[in-house]
Amino acid sequence: AVVSTQSGDYDPVDTQKEEEKKESTETEEREQWGSQFEFILSTIGSVVGLGNLWRFPIKVKQYGGAVFLIPYFTMLCVEGIPLFMVEMWIGQRFKAGCIGGFYKINKALTGIGFATWMIGFFTNLYYNAIIMWTIYYFVASINKSLPWADDCPIDGAGAECSTNTT
Numbered sequence: 001a002v003v004s005t006q007s008g009d010y011d012p013v014d015t016q017k018e019e020e021k022k023e024s025t026e027t028e029e030r031e032q033w034g035s036q037f038e039f040i041l042s043t044i045g046s047v048v049g050l051g052n053l054w055r056f057p058i059k060v061k062q063y064g065g066a067v068f069l070i071p072y073f074t075m076l077c078v079e080g081i082p083l084f085m086v087e088m089w090i091g092q093r094f095k096a097g098c099i100g101g102f103y104k105i106n107k108a109l110t111g112i113g114f115a116t117w118m119i120g121f122f123t124n125l126y127y128n129a130i131i132m133w134t135i136y137y138f139v140a141s142i143n144k145s146l147p148w149a150d151d152c153p154i155d156g157a158g159a160e161c162s163t164n165t166t
Contacts, residue, residue, distance in 0.1 A: 030095065043088075087116070 033039040090101040102113035
């Protein structure tokens, strides 16, 4: 019901329209990528980490050399790239994160979005722990006396300093 629109009176229909305008302008004012190249570079940067570049050659050698590349690229093409593209499409289409995107598709799919979010959360916890150990040992190596150097005498003759690995 509309209340009279004399000056100073409250009109709930106009208030609702103003709120809808605010919401639509907020979604229209989202930041955009400067170019497609910028988007591609940032996507590659978030997908390919330095750890992947270090581990991949080791895993190839460990699991049979070039023969390992056949199932690797097969699964990459069959599963990896399509799932990545679906996730990118959901984010671009619905302009939402993993939970909101799946929610907008169907409320029952919110669990998939939440699981995706949890995977990212625990992966970030793991990487943060690695970074903190790196920072700890970097700062410890700057000190005059290294914390792990007290166990070994200078000449290295102690039992704990033995380099015999047999």
